[in-house]
Amino acid sequence: MRHPHRTAGLGLAALLAAASPAIAETTLRIAMTAADVPTTTGMPNNGFEGMRFLGYPIFEGLVLWDLSRADRPAVLRPGLAERWEQDPADPKTWIFHLRQGVTFHDGTPLTADAVIWNLDRFFKPDSPQFEPAGAGITRARNPILAGYRKLDEATVAISTSRVASYFPYMAVYILMASPQSWEKAGRDWAKVSTLPAAGTGPFKLGKFSPRVSVELLKNPAYWDQARVPKLDRVLLLPMPEANTRLAALRSGQVDWIEVPPPDAIPSLKQAGFNIVTNSYPHVWPWIFQLGGAATPFKDVRVRQGLNYCVDRKGLVEMLNGTAEPSVGWLKPSDPNFGKPENRYGFDPAKGKALLAAAGYTPQKPLAFKVMISASGSGQMLPLPMNEYMQQNLKEACGVDVTFEVTEWNTLLTAVRQGPDAPILNGATATNPSSPSSDAGVMARYFLQAFVPPNGFNWGQWTDPGFEGAFAALETARDEAGFNTAYAKAHERLVDDPPWLYIVHDLNPRAMSRKVKGFTSAQSWFQDLVPVEMP
Template identity: 50%
Template sequence: MLVGATALALITTNAGISLAAGTLRIGMTASDIPLTTGQTDQGGEGQRFMGYTVYDSLVEWDLSSADKPSVLTPGLALSWNVDPADNSKWIFKLRENVKFHDGSTFDAEAVVWNLDKLLKTDAPQFDQRQSAQGKSRIPAVASYRVIDPTTVEITTKTPDATLPYQLSWILLSSPANWEAQGKSWEAVAQKPSGTGPWKLENGFTPRERAELTPNTEYWDKNRVPKLDKLVLIPLPEANTRIAALRSGEVDWIEAPAPDSAQSVKDAGFNIVTNAYPHNWTWHLSRVEGSPWNDIRVRKAANLAVDRDGLNELLGGFSVPAQGYLPPGHQWFGKPDFKLEYNVEAAAKLMEEAGYGPDKRLKTKVIISSSGSGQMLPLAMNEYIQQTLAEIGIDVEYEVADWNTVINIWRAGAKDASSKGGTAVNYSYFIQDPFSAMIRQSQCNLAPPTGTNWGFYCDPEMDALFDKVRNAFDPAEQDKVLQQVHEKYVNDALFLMVTHDVNTRAMSAKVKGFVQAQNWFQDFSQITIEP
């Protein structure tokens, strides 16, 4: 990992390009360039910067407004409808006259080819790296077929109203380009081809930089980029990002250190925030022998976290958790368990669970050093370590870079990579029902099938998830999701800590950016003043 002056020197060394007036340089929290072949790694940040830039999905998010939560919008699919006679069958009508960056035509065959690259292990184009990122996103998919060049049918294993949300994660790359690159995904990585508003034409340098240029032939003329170039620079250490911004080596940084916010503003930079669908949790293991199998311990830990104190540590750039979902969320419901800071009540619960001064609970938690949505994980986890120690929970941390933590999370609590950890600190994308809750907590989505890292399994919760899938009316679905969230909180299924406000710092020269209430953002309208 590159930190401090070393990383800053690397930027200077490798930034020796002639910067056009319209070049925007972004310091990411990721430690490497996200996977470029289609399905990105590096979590939501990878999808933000190398996903919805170079690629499109069938279903996308409306990122045009800062004033209201994002909703799904047509992407490469103009429309999608479930068969009223069979709610497991969906018809997707595709956008016509769309070209991949290599000039080949997007059509229904390309959709099926891309699903095969993730789901069909004997397909020539199957790619394990992309499958690891994408397969768990679409567990509902049972089969799919071409009906005609502009129509695809997708069949789900059971009726599933969350399918459009699942497909919003699946990015479509060019079959013709894969052929042209010798059927090698390694070769495609340096010369990828999507249908998105940006192109990656000149490859990239691992851990250093990637340069995106506008796709002037993009199918949505309103989203043809106005910039000449978008440069992505991995800077996983917060103080290094601040130094890079101050020195003019970058124009924009993700997740600035909170204690630097005022001085950054005083220096003429802008701090941009907005509510967005995010939480910051410990995902608790429920395998045999885990201390978190005791609800008293789970509730005690939740009562022992001083969330307001943590918010002060973060310079006020957070929303202290009142549940797994943020306060005021349409799915919040009315849980009975209150996430207040109450050390006395927490200590009493620990005593009831059999712990005390002579029997402290010792456990290991997996955390990242930085990463997408992780905010300031080292400082935040140190704070939590201190507060939990007050009630007899002694925490040892296993620290890894963000992409390694993601791989541990995908492998599950039973895997050797977890090294006996009983929790993993993870920030979740919570803007759709499947990503928010189902894939973390459904019995049959434990690894390797899905991302239920802790192997939690409760038939009552699964029954609620079945109701969600069969609720094709949004209002009806919202009511069931409120019941799901109430159970999340009342059973203290996670250590629920805080919600990010998506803080960014940028040069005053950056114009036209609208920070959507979304993990993803639209860079097409941005310009840079000379």
């Protein structure tokens, strides 16, 4: 099964020539997995790869990720807000104190009014500046945001629909663009994307060619002078096909590729390229649909059985060690993994027994369709990985799996729809990879309140034990109480699995030895500021 590589008819050499006729000495050229350049209005599409390269480097939030260390999962740090706290009188309200002296790339100041303008852009459909595409992404990542107001010129209050100890982990996904960008474009978001739009980040947008390339330029006037980029320019090139990325790196046409083909890693190392990996909060699953009319996944025995049918170690071997087996949303090494009753391993006998108890036997085999993408943010190598899964489940447990292969953004659109939506074309499971970084992500993927369009609980899973544990987590007043509730919530994700847990990615990248200063953060996002080229 293969999906055509679409580059608007351009060969790789022509694509690079069109993107950049002259490469400066301090230019870093990166081949992304995306099939297109992420959108450039200030809230990029293409999932977290869009945020990685066209989000945080240019457009910042009140809260940011600390991506400076490789030895621990990324934590939060102050961004456009110097500090924040829950209102002592109302724990549903968070107060953000804005950083002073920050300007957008167009020279206009960051003010409380600019923050409110951006919140209206995402959360107020009748505002003149409402941007449907960016709003859909931002609202899905902030499903509990209920209101906001300016307290004074340097302070903004944001209210949530429920008490949420983790709200800063959602606020990190609300990016700020200059209101002047929209005015300059004649109040037309389609034109904003080609201006380019102005953010506040260490890089600013340069030339933009849809489906071809986009460049990021150093922002010498960045508000944190200790974090002015060392590079003059970063050139981003969409290359969804892994072998195309590999050829570009080997020929010297790019300096850095996301997700090299695993079977090429030994030869890349032998040729002097750096292979960079690190554990990070990323799970690559199949998500079960429990709410549809024709789904087989309402029976927990089917979901548990499938989790015992997967030869995860075999898949890791196929990926040349660039992943690790997944037996839950969190990794077993995570202190909040808990002590679930089920510890999934490759046990076909147990898997088949559970399927048989649910009514699926060799005479009546389990059969279903999974919607998958050909590439995309965090998707690793979805075609060969899913072909492996198809063969594994057939041979181990007699399960018949077919695929609906689509483009990454189409898959993202599908998982924001209800069950049996026409876009799914009969699929009752989907394969978008997921962050597993914090309780804020857990909320929007698994709480019953966040079925689409309110969040990412596409499978419409609900579990009373999970709901109760999560309620305790949301109102926890100390770290010990929070962690106890978090572990209990995760135990329910394992024992009443809404997903088929397959692998955790190790975030592989291949780079020229000329690339210096990169730290592989334990995060979906990475810091380009300290990177150097000779």
